[in-house]
Amino acid sequence: MSPTHEPRWLTPEELRAWLRLQAVVELLPATLDAQLGRDSGLTHYEYLLLAMLSETPGRTLRMSQLASATNATLPRLSHVVKRLEARGLVTRHPCTDDRRATLARLTDAGWDTVVASAPGHVETVRRHVMDVLTPAQVEQLSTIAAAVGRSLDPEGRLYALTGD
Amino acid sequence: MSPTHEPRWLTPEELRAWLRLQAVVELLPATLDAQLGRDSGLTHYEYLLLAMLSETPGRTLRMSQLASATNATLPRLSHVVKRLEARGLVTRHPCTDDRRATLARLTDAGWDTVVASAPGHVETVRRHVMDVLTPAQVEQLSTIAAAVGRSLDPEGRLYALTGD
């Protein structure tokens, strides 16, 4: 921090927007985790991981790619994949091209889990987000989240932002 | 994904908005935690807690009120306050009116911590959120976050949504 630099405070409108955003950021993961945990025994992050693999040709991705795709750090991903492997939802294979790399592949059981979990998860997203917004607001949200996401991830390696 | 019966799936626009929102929800807390932890030795949640107390007349709040104000559960709050008390930033007092209740009060050291941390925190919020949006988008965000927040917290006991 530069100590002599006077910070620009937030305007009342900005402060209100910030407090509301903060509430969403705090409550949304808790809500998703609760629904997925109750109905499918999955964490929100675990679901996201499996879903990303399920949408990839070959259902296989390098750890580093999977980390980017799920907005996570490599250490975190490593632990989660290890747990999912122990549960038989994912397998790990060494990569022949680059022997440092590890490939994570979705098993049939993992696929079945995603397929079984998706409807309930989508329904939750719909109820708490999409259904309370107008189509115009969904577009606004998309634009706003893209802008904020870019500033949070300057390297722009996020899968989720594909389509800019 | 091809389950036999999909409920109401997301449209392409909704899916894109959802993936982007998901990225923000994942990355924003990490960014705030990193900045506050590095510069002030605080968690984002700890900062929020101290900030809420600092804005209250008497710098004192009941645990249950503080939990609502920070969008947290009571058990979580209890643990965090215990840690902050051990660090001398907060004190706990029994409430004379209702002897079940506990009052949390910000100490002078806690106040100093908030004052010292606020500029860096605000600067981070500004850089990653406000400065990448137009004033109109800030208003849109405010409206959208309020709607989503209400659906996530049906009982509407959130401090953060005050001002609807």
Next chain:
DNA sequence: GCGGGGTTGTTGTAGAATCAACTACCTGCC
């Protein structure tokens, strides 16, 4: 006043995220 039922808050513990090493590997350069 005295139980029953609903609050208010704390604690213990088990699960998950974070951070800092550390290993193994690749690439480029001498």
Next chain:
DNA sequence: GGCAGGTAGTTGATTCTACAACAACCCCGC
């Protein structure tokens, strides 16, 4: 060839969170 420096991933220790049980207390009806 062999070494320096960077990349990929894993592991272990610590910290934080969530969930469930629990204790203390208020309030209301009788």
